[in-house]
Amino acid sequence: MTAFHASAGITAPPHVISLLDWETDQIQSLFELADWIAELSPAKMSALAPGVLIGSCFYQNSTRTRLSFEAAASRLGGGSVGFADVNTTRAGDFFQENLEDTIQVVGSYADLIVLRHVDDDAAERAAAVSPVPVISAGAGEQEHPTQGLLDGWMMTRALGTLVDARIGLVGDPNCRATRSILFAMCKLGVAEVVFLPPPGCSVQMDEEAVMDRSGVRWYEVDNATDLLRGVDAVSMIPFELPDFHVPQARRDPSAPPLDERFVFDRSLLETVGDGIPVFHTGPRTAELTADTTDLPSVRYFEGVRGGIAMRAAAICRLLNKA
DSSP: OOOOOOOTTOOOOSSBSOGGGSOHHHHHHHHHHHHHHHTSOHHHHTTSSTTOEEEEEESSOOSHHHHHHHHHHHHTTOEEEEESOGGGSTTSSTTOOOHHHHHHHHHHHOSEEEEEESSTTHHHHHHHHOSSOEEEEEETTTBOHHHHHHHHHHHHHHHSOOTTOEEEEESOTTSHHHHHHHHHHHHTTOSEEEEEOOTTOOOOHHHHHHHHHHTOEEEEOSSHHHHHTTOSEEEEOOSSOOOTTSTTOOOOTTOOOOOGGGOBOHHHHHTTTTTOOEEEOSOOOTTBOGGGTTOTTBOHHHHHHHHHHHHHHHHHHHTTOO
8 A cells, every 4th residue: 555655744733622733734734644545445544543442532412523533443444432422421420520530541441532522621621631642522612623624624625725715604603613614714824704603693802813813804794695705615514503511402492493694505506606615514404405415516415424534634643643
């Protein structure tokens, strides 16, 4: 098998906690590795990290993130241990084992830990005590760094480069996924970000500061049409969000339908949005209608599939496997 040749002298940070900890060349090198992994046959991919074991610690529900990490570990020739429901562990029963002890226990079994948690500072706390690398799979409202890496990589593949690009971000700017996607955009040289936030939501002061330092212009719009008229690509999150500080938040069934101003449907994407790549972190809800699935510009399931290669690249990079 042809070996991957990483850019000379570029190493990754010891953990994936915040994209603010990553330099542009480190992110671009990771994208190159993900590109390479995405083209490997299953047999060649399974030779990259035989026997690697990840510890999957999910204190909140997940579909795409957890399963893509576990699939990545398996595809790399390894496997996973862990939990998808904290109530099945000593952290969620009578004993209420603290996060630091749980991380050290799981780190005694695994080569790398993937953590999703309700606390904003959980990833930093885990990294401070873990005997192995930690990848944050979402911590409270703070960041979801591999989602930022995934969307950044997918948009780079769609546009060729994000340097001087204009990117639309749909959904609450204070959501952890949007925050990480925005931080990735700032690292990758975009010229402008156009936000379409829900009513009552706005860009946060620390996000403004990051954009200012990066020389990124930004503005907000109040409808999907105006957003599409000003961007080269779009990244969305669900318009209605749970409380990420609650392990299993439930949707209010009495919530009103989404205002049509925020809906990206087939008609809009075939006209105003024709040819503009659209990505969605998932799960998609009313903001991206199901009738758009087969449009060439809608990359919803492409992004889902890309999660394996990107998260496999992150595992390999942190464990020095490629």
